[in-house]
Amino acid sequence: DGGITQSPKYLFRKEGQNVTLSCEQNLNHDAMYWYRQDPGQGLRLIYYSQIVNDFQKGDIAEGYSVSREKKESFPLTVTSAQKNPTAFYLCASSPYQGSNQPQHFGDGTRLSIL
Amino acid sequence: QKEVEQNSGPLSVPEGAIASLNCTYSDRGSQSFFWYRQYSGKSPELIMFIYSNGDKEDGRFTAQLNKASQYVSLLIRDSQPSDSATYLCAVNVNKLVFGAGTILRVKS
Numbered sequence: 391d392g393g394i395t396q397s398p399k400y401l402f403r404k405e406g407q408n409v410t411l412s413c414e415q416n417l418n419h420d421a422m423y424w425y426r427q428d429p430g431q432g433l434r435l436i437y438y439s440q441i442v443n444d445f446q447k448g449d450i451a452e453g454y455s456v457s458r459e460k461k462e463s464f465p466l467t468v469t470s471a472q473k474n475p476t477a478f479y480l481c482a483s484s485p486y487q488g489s490n491q492p493q494h495f496g497d498g499t500r501l502s503i504l
Numbered sequence: 505q506k507e508v509e510q511n512s513g514p515l516s517v518p519e520g521a522i523a524s525l526n527c528t529y530s531d532r533g534s535q536s537f538f539w540y541r542q543y544s545g546k547s548p549e550l551i552m553f554i555y556s557n558g559d560k561e562d563g564r565f566t567a568q569l570n571k572a573s574q575y576v577s578l579l580i581r582d583s584q585p586s587d588s589a590t591y592l593c594a595v596n597v598n599k600l601v602f603g604a605g606t607i608l609r610v611k612s
Contacts, residue, residue, distance in 0.1 A: 423600075425602075430512070430604065431604050432508070432592065432601075432602035432603050432604040432605060433548070433592070433594075433602040434602075435599060435600070438599070448599070480547055480548070490535065490536045490553075490555055490596070492538055492550050492553050493538075493550075493600060494550060495547040495548050495549070496547060497546070497547050498546075498547045
């Protein structure tokens with residue numbers, strides 16, 4: 391089945407630790423996105439990528455980093471500089487980054503601080 | 505002013521009734537509008553999108569867009585308990601901007 395796979399489902403971070411969230415898609419989509427969702431709030435864009443080896447900062451990129459070495463993969467690293475990392479992280483993709491392109495989401499990763 | 509605003513709810517409707525969810529947006533240049541359903545603890549699921557003024561129907565769902573008044577609505581006919589979820593409105597302004605969502609509760 392085609393879709394977006396995020397792993398792990400739950401992740402715990404220790405003080406001063408970097409952690410990486412995986413996002414893989416087999417939809418042959420060019421564009422991929424990372425969002426953060428806090429309780430009672432809408433999704434906020436962290437980073438997005440329109441094509442391999444290219445990515446742009448979203449609204450809340452500080453404390454996060456990404457890479458896009460393959461079309462299928464867009465991992466997100468939450469660095470120790472992100473002081474409030476506890477949230478629900480969602481990866482999405484769309485055929486390309488255009489105004490009429492709906493985005494489809496993976497199942498998400500819940501990150502908590504130990 | 506928030507870019508995309510939704511009433512947080514909860515909106516409670518009896519089973520079989522019509523649920524009406526509303527969303528307003530601030531950028532007149534917005535071109536495309538999306539409704540997502542999010543069950544508690546799950547990721548958002550796309551249910552409707554609309555690009556042109558007027559209504560768009562898909563089964564029990566109707567999206568309504570009024571660009572002059574800068575609002576988009578989602579009507580759910582014959583509401584079922586399984587429709588109970590948070591509904592997120594998203595507007596594309598060079599990027600997708602999400603509202604905080606409206607909680608819908610359908611009571612049997």
